[in-house]
Amino acid sequence: MAVKDRIPPVERKPEERAKDFEEVSLGYTEELAILEAKRCLQCKVPTCVSGCPVGIDIPGFIKEISKRNFEKSYRILKSYNSLPAVCGRVCPQEVQCEGVCVLNKAGKPISIGNLERFVADWAMQNNLEDKITIERKINKKIAVIGSGPAGLTNAAEMAKRGYVVDLYEVFHTPGGVLVYGIPEFRLPKAIVNKEVAFLEKLGVNIKLDIPVGFAVHPMELLETYDAIFIGVGAGTPKFMGIDGTELNGVYSANEFLTRINLMKAYKFPEADTPVKFAKNVVVIGGGNTAMDAARSALRLGANVTVVYRRSKVEMPARKAEIEHAKEEGIKFQTLTQPVRYIGNNGRLVAIECIKMKLGEPDSSGRRRPIPIEGSNFVIKADMAIEAIGTQANKLLLSQFEGLELNKWGYIKADDYGKTSLPKVFAGGDIVTGSATVILAMGAGKKAANAMEKFLY
Amino acid sequence: MNEILEKKKLAYGVHLFWIKNELIAKKAKPGQFVIFRTHDSGERIPITIAGVNNNKFRVIVKAVGKSTYELCKLQPGDKIADISGPLGMPSEIKFYGKVLVVGGGVGIATIIPIVQALISSGNDVDVILASRSREFFFLTDEFENAKNVYYVTDDGSFGDKGFAHEKMDKLLKEKQYDIAWAIGPALMMKACSEVAKKNNLKIWVSLNAIMVDGTGMCGGCRVLINNEMKYTCVDGPEFDGRLVNWDSFMIRLSQYREEEKLALERYLEKVGEPTWL
Numbered sequence: 001m002a003v004k005d006r007i008p009p010v011e012r013k014p015e016e017r018a019k020d021f022e023e024v025s026l027g028y029t030e031e032l033a034i035l036e037a038k039r040c041l042q043c044k045v046p047t048c049v050s051g052c053p054v055g056i057d058i059p060g061f062i063k064e065i066s067k068r069n070f071e072k073s074y075r076i077l078k079s080y081n082s083l084p085a086v087c088g089r090v091c092p093q094e095v096q097c098e099g100v101c102v103l104n105k106a107g108k109p110i111s112i113g114n115l116e117r118f119v120a121d122w123a124m125q126n127n128l129e130d131k132i133t134i135e136r137k138i139n140k141k142i143a144v145i146g147s148g149p150a151g152l153t154n155a156a157e158m159a160k161r162g163y164v165v166d167l168y169e170v171f172h173t174p175g176g177v178l179v180y181g182i183p184e185f186r187l188p189k190a191i192v193n194k195e196v197a198f199l200e201k202l203g204v205n206i207k208l209d210i211p212v213g214f215a216v217h218p219m220e221l222l223e224t225y226d227a228i229f230i231g232v233g234a235g236t237p238k239f240m241g242i243d244g245t246e247l248n249g250v251y252s253a254n255e256f257l258t259r260i261n262l263m264k265a266y267k268f269p270e271a272d273t274p275v276k277f278a279k280n281v282v283v284i285g286g287g288n289t290a291m292d293a294a295r296s297a298l299r300l301g302a303n304v305t306v307v308y309r310r311s312k313v314e315m316p317a318r319k320a321e322i323e324h325a326k327e328e329g330i331k332f333q334t335l336t337q338p339v340r341y342i343g344n345n346g347r348l349v350a351i352e353c354i355k356m357k358l359g360e361p362d363s364s365g366r367r368r369p370i371p372i373e374g375s376n377f378v379i380k381a382d383m384a385i386e387a388i389g390t391q392a393n394k395l396l397l398s399q400f401e402g403l404e405l406n407k408w409g410y411i412k413a414d415d416y417g418k419t420s421l422p423k424v425f426a427g428g429d430i431v432t433g434s435a436t437v438i439l440a441m442g443a444g445k446k447a448a449n450a451m452e453k454f455l456y
Numbered sequence: 457m458n459e460i461l462e463k464k465k466l467a468y469g470v471h472l473f474w475i476k477n478e479l480i481a482k483k484a485k486p487g488q489f490v491i492f493r494t495h496d497s498g499e500r501i502p503i504t505i506a507g508v509n510n511n512k513f514r515v516i517v518k519a520v521g522k523s524t525y526e527l528c529k530l531q532p533g534d535k536i537a538d539i540s541g542p543l544g545m546p547s548e549i550k551f552y553g554k555v556l557v558v559g560g561g562v563g564i565a566t567i568i569p570i571v572q573a574l575i576s577s578g579n580d581v582d583v584i585l586a587s588r589s590r591e592f593f594f595l596t597d598e599f600e601n602a603k604n605v606y607y608v609t610d611d612g613s614f615g616d617k618g619f620a621h622e623k624m625d626k627l628l629k630e631k632q633y634d635i636a637w638a639i640g641p642a643l644m645m646k647a648c649s650e651v652a653k654k655n656n657l658k659i660w661v662s663l664n665a666i667m668v669d670g671t672g673m674c675g676g677c678r679v680l681i682n683n684e685m686k687y688t689c690v691d692g693p694e695f696d697g698r699l700v701n702w703d704s705f706m707i708r709l710s711q712y713r714e715e716e717k718l719a720l721e722r723y724l725e726k727v728g729e730p731t732w733l
Contacts, residue, residue, distance in 0.1 A: 172493055172537070172538040208538070239685065241685065246678065346708075
C-alpha cells in the first residue's frame with residue numbers, strides 16, 4: 001500500500017503575511033487533522049515517542065483525533081506536555097518526533113507537530129477547562145527562578161504535586177523566550193498568556209519585576225525555601241567583537257527581538273518603545289534567532305540579507321522557518337563572515353565581509369568554515385543584527401556560593417537537574433546552553449521528579 | 457505596591473516622587489537604579505534611586521520626552537505599572553579620605569545617597585553642585601554634612617558663573633582629593649573626567665545609557681571602557697570616567713532622537729499644553 005502524502009497546514013500567502021506580525025500558519029481544520037491522523041500506522045512499538053524529549057504518547061493522541069475524540073486527545077497530550085500549543089508550533093520536529101517516524105522510510109512522516117498544535121488550539125477555542133487535580137497540599141515551599149519554558153514547566157509540575165510555588169521573573173511579563181524571543185508570527189502571545197494562566201489556576205504565585213541577584217539574594221532564597229529550581233536561560237548575548245560594534249544600527253538579536261516582541265516596537269508610536277526602521281538589514285547567523293530577526297526586520301519594511309559563515313546545509317534553524325523566510329523574500333549570503341562594521345558619523349553604513357570555504361568537520365560534527373584570504377567585499381547596510389548565540393548570565397550564578405559551573409559558565413547539573421548544592425536544581429538553557437523549548441520543558445519536568453524525591 | 461505616595465515639584469520639569477515598594481526600599485544601595493514602565497504600552501526607562509525610607513523609595517525625574525512627561529503628570533495615589541529593581545552595581549563606598557563629588561542638573565539627586573554614604577564611612581566630602589541657574593537647585597539641605605558645598609551656575613545667578621568642571625579644576629589646584637565622583641549630563645561628566653585625568657585622580661561617573669531590560673540581556677546599553685565592551689546595566693552604571701569612550705557613548709545616546717521627538721510631539725498633540733511641568 002502506498003503511503004499517502006502528508007497534509008499541509010493552511011498558511012497565509014507570503015506577500016500578505018510579510019506585511020504584518022500575525023501568525024503565518026493557520027494550522028489544520030478539523031477535517032484536515034482527521035485526514036492526517038488517519039495516515040498514522042499506530043505502530044506497536046512507536047519510534048516517534050523516543051524522539052520526543054517529554055515522551056508524549058503520540059500514537060495515542062493521534063488515534064483519538066482520527067476518531068474525532070478531540071477532547072480525549074487533548075487530555076492525553078496535556079498529561080505529558082503542559083505547553084502543547086507552544087511546542088506544536090516551535091519544536092524542531094524534523095530532528096525530534098517526526099525525524100524518527102517510520103513513515104520516513106516510505107515517504108513523508110506524520111505531521112505530529114501540526115496535529116499537536118491542532119488539538120491544543122481546539123481545546124482553547126472550545127474553552128476546554130483543564131482538569132486540575134492536586135492530590136494533597138504539601139507544606140513545603142519551592143522557588144522557581146525564571147518563567148521561561150523550563151521554569152513554567154517545573155512550577156506547574158510542583159504545584160500539581162501539591163507544593164507551594166513562587167515563580168520569580170525579572171520582566172513584566174512571564175514566558176521568557178516565548179514572549180521576548182519568538183515573534184508573534186510564529187507564536188501568538190495570546191497563546192502563551194493562556195498557557196501561563198493555567199499556572200495561576202494551579203496556584204503558582206507569579207512574582208514579576210524581581211531581579212533575583214539584585215532585589216533578592218540567592219542565599220535568602222536558600223534560607224526561605226525548601227528547594228529551588230533555576231531556569232534563567234542563557235540570556236546574555238554574544239557579540240563577534242569586530243570593529244564598529246558600538247555603532248548605532250548594530251543590534252544584538254536579543255535587543256532587536258525584545259524591542260519587537262516584548263515591547264511591540266513595530267507598533268511605534270502607538271507603543272512607546274522605538275526601533276529603527278532600516279532600509280537594508282543584515283542578520284548574522286543561521287539559527288532560529290537569526291530567522292526570527294530577519295523575518296521581523298522584513299515586516300518593518302526592510303530589504304533583508306542573512307549572512308551565515310557556513311553553507312545552507314549546516315544552518316541550525318528549523319527547516320520550516322528557513323523555507324518561510326525564503327518565501328517571504330529574505331536573501332541568503334552563505335559562506336560569508338563579517339570582519340568589520342563601517343560607520344559614518346557614528347551610524348552603520350556598510351559591513352566588510354570575507355568569503356569562507358568549508359574544511360574538515362569540527363567537534364560539533366559540522367564542517368569548519370575557513371576564511372578565503374583576499375576575498376573581502378562590502379555589503380551596504382544601515383542595520384546589522386548579530387544572532388550568533390548567547391551565554392550564561394554570570395552575575396546571578398556567582399552569587400550562589402558553592403554552585404559549580406562548567407567551563408562555558410553554565411550550571412553543572414546531572415540528568416535530573418541536581419546541582420552541586422543540595423537544595424538547588426536547574427534545567428533548560430542555563431544547563432545545556434542555547435537549546436530548544438521542549439528540551440527546557442523536559443528538564444523542568446525531570447527536575448520536578450528529582451525535587452519531589454529530595455523533599456519526600 | 458508601586459503607588460505614588462508623595463510628589464513635589466522641585467523646578468520647572470523636575471519632580472520628586474516617593475514610591476511605595478518595600479523590596480526596593482529594603483535592598484537599594486547608593487548608585488543603583490530601577491526600571492519603570494508607567495503603563496501597558498509604555499517603554500522601560502531607567503531612573504536612579506535617590507533615597508529610601510522605610511517602605512518607600514525616592515526618584516527625581518526630569519521631563520525630557522514622552523515617558524518622563526507622562527510620569528511627571530502622575531499624582532499621589534496613582535500607580536506605576538511596573539518597577540523592576542534595584543539594578544546595577546552599587547557605588548564603591550568605603551573610607552578614602554578626602555572625596556570630591558560633583559552633581560549637575562538632576563544628577564544632584566543621584567549623588568545624595570552617595571555623598572551621605574561616603575560621609576557615614578568617615579570621608580571628608582566636598583561637593584560641587586552645578587545647574588543652569590539658581591531655580592534649578594533642589595534638596596541642597598541634604599548636603600549639610602558635607603565639608604564644603606560649592607555652587608556653580610551657567611548664568612551666574614547663584615555661586616560661581618561657569619561650568620562644574622571649571623570649578624573642579626580650580627579646586628584641584630588648591631586641594632588634594634583621594635577620589636572623585638561626577639554625575640550629571642554626559643558633557644559635564646566628560647569634561648570632569650578630563651580634568652580628573654589631567655590631575656591623575658580616579659573619578660566615578662554614572663552612565664545614563666539607553667536601556668531596554670536593564671538586566672544584561674540585550675547589550676543595548678553597551679559602552680567602551682578602556683576599549684573593552686561593557687554593559688552599563690550590569691557592569692555599571694558607574695565606571696572610571698577616565699576610561700570611558702565618551703564620543704561613542706554620546707553618539708549611542710542620540711540613537712533614537714527622531715523617534716523620541718515624534719513620540720513627544722504626538723503626546724503633546726493629545727494632551728495639549730504641558731501645564732503640569
